[in-house]
Amino acid sequence: MALKETLKQKLEEFRPRTTRLVKEFGKVKIDEVTIDQCIGGARDVRCLVTDISYLDPQEGIRFRGKTIPETFACLPKAAGSDYPTVEAFWYFLLTGDVPTQEQVDAVLADWKTRQAVPQYVFDIIRAMPLDSHPMAMLSIGITAMQRESKFAAFYESGKFNKTVAWEYVYEDACDIVARIPVLAAFIYNLKYRGDKQIAIDPALDMGANFAHMIGQGEEYKDVARMYFILHSDHESGNVSAHTTHLVHSALSDPYYAYAAGLDGLAGPLHGRANQEVLDWTIKFQEKYCKDQEPTRELITRALWDTLNSGQVIPGYGHAVLRKTDPRYTSQREFCQKHLPNDPLFKLVAMIFEVAPGVLTEHGKTKNPWPNVDAQSGVIQWHYGVKEWDFYTVLFGVGRALGCMANITWDRGLGYAIERPKSVTTPMLEKWAAEGGRKM
Numbered sequence: 001m002a003l004k005e006t007l008k009q010k011l012e013e014f015r016p017r018t019t020r021l022v023k024e025f026g027k028v029k030i031d032e033v034t035i036d037q038c039i040g041g042a043r044d045v046r047c048l049v050t051d052i053s054y055l056d057p058q059e060g061i062r063f064r065g066k067t068i069p070e071t072f073a074c075l076p077k078a079a080g081s082d083y084p085t086v087e088a089f090w091y092f093l094l095t096g097d098v099p100t101q102e103q104v105d106a107v108l109a110d111w112k113t114r115q116a117v118p119q120y121v122f123d124i125i126r127a128m129p130l131d132s133h134p135m136a137m138l139s140i141g142i143t144a145m146q147r148e149s150k151f152a153a154f155y156e157s158g159k160f161n162k163t164v165a166w167e168y169v170y171e172d173a174c175d176i177v178a179r180i181p182v183l184a185a186f187i188y189n190l191k192y193r194g195d196k197q198i199a200i201d202p203a204l205d206m207g208a209n210f211a212h213m214i215g216q217g218e219e220y221k222d223v224a225r226m227y228f229i230l231h232s233d234h235e236s237g238n239v240s241a242h243t244t245h246l247v248h249s250a251l252s253d254p255y256y257a258y259a260a261g262l263d264g265l266a267g268p269l270h271g272r273a274n275q276e277v278l279d280w281t282i283k284f285q286e287k288y289c290k291d292q293e294p295t296r297e298l299i300t301r302a303l304w305d306t307l308n309s310g311q312v313i314p315g316y317g318h319a320v321l322r323k324t325d326p327r328y329t330s331q332r333e334f335c336q337k338h339l340p341n342d343p344l345f346k347l348v349a350m351i352f353e354v355a356p357g358v359l360t361e362h363g364k365t366k367n368p369w370p371n372v373d374a375q376s377g378v379i380q381w382h383y384g385v386k387e388w389d390f391y392t393v394l395f396g397v398g399r400a401l402g403c404m405a406n407i408t409w410d411r412g413l414g415y416a417i418e419r420p421k422s423v424t425t426p427m428l429e430k431w432a433a434e435g436g437r438k439m
């Protein structure tokens, strides 16, 4: 069965579960909210639902119930590669089923019909100052493309209908995931390769085509596939996924919703941390290692300098995770296999030996271990993608997969507009004095 038909069947089978939960068990309590959660970013408050992925604080992410190694192992691989295609992963994220090669080929062929980015989008980005941040360019590119939204056209047609609305989200979602690597490659070439653009190769899968379009060779094809899959989804409370969900909950179409998600991803505490990691590491080399090899002592000193100046150590800590991020481990294993002697990888590995101890001694962070961003830039750097302000754009290409899968299901299950209740500080003070809010 083709992907859209499979998805339709899955949604129809799933919908009664959601309906029953709301109707029969709607008042069952699953959490309570404290004052520190209210002020402190709603940490740990269970009030979002997604079945696309789940993040366990100790174990890390599972996509559709599978760990990262299990996900890589189970999916059909790209020809001549140890890694699955992004298209295979998309099928899996959307449906929870491991696709057959035939089903993967069908997604590949479908994406080829969706890849063309309209010329006016390129023109709009070209009109921006060349030193604009590439995330601003990507977000504006996605917003500009909103004109193409099939969901928005359906809404405006006057025939909008809740039960089939998901189909139009699905169409936009597929268009966005097929087009975003093309847009990202355009931005890369415009900013860093003197506008030397390379045409889409219709014979290549998404990851391989992205490598081709930014002028990379064979080895980078797996880097792209791995990178996009690893960065796709991290349950739905993270800033980019939550923003996309929130904005789409107002029935803003997927273009508006994902542009908003990208704007959140651009923050240094979220996706941009990978840019910050490279920046920190290169500055460390320039400042401390001009005439000497990096040592644990030098790294310790540099980490304390950063902490004492009131800044965070980028790539370390997490709002949910309490162990080393398995996405970090997966990329570290890639480095150990493919670039074990890369000086920057050796330095990043040395920081891993030192930073958790320093952060523990510093005593603030609840999680001293590295997250995905601590290890991703070094791989890009090794393969010649050295413009680290571009790294969050790569993240944004991958994150589109998770965000688009999530809002397709949001619409399919008819989730409501998101609108939590706020309170005032005097209210909090009153409830604090009374030992809690009287319900």
Ligand SMILES: CC(=O)SCCNC(=O)CCNC(=O)[C@H](O)C(C)(C)COP(=O)(O)OP(=O)(O)OC[C@H]1O[C@@H](n2cnc3c(N)ncnc32)[C@H](O)[C@@H]1OP(=O)(O)O
Residues within 6 Å of the ligand: 043, 268, 269, 270, 271, 273, 307, 311, 312, 313, 314, 315, 316, 317, 318, 319, 320, 359, 364, 365, 366, 367, 371, 372, 373
């Ligand atoms: C893809 C991703 O988004 S992964 C995360 C990427 N971000 C980074 O790597 C940036 C560095 N890390 C951080 O700033 C944080 O760990 C975050 C934003 C990821 C999580 O924030 P929180 O859930 O608030 O972390 P936590 O509860 O441990 O914070 C407690 C304190 O430790 C500090 N802290 C947390 N991580 C770090 C760190 N890496 N370096 C220094 N201090 C830190 C916090 O700033 C906070 O300080 P405060 O009490 O003065 O405000």
Ligand SMILES: O=C([O-])CC(=O)C(=O)O
Residues within 6 Å of the ligand: 233, 234, 237, 238, 239, 240, 319, 320, 371, 372
């Ligand atoms: O889960 C989070 O809050 C941040 C993160 O690692 C991601 O979004 O990939």
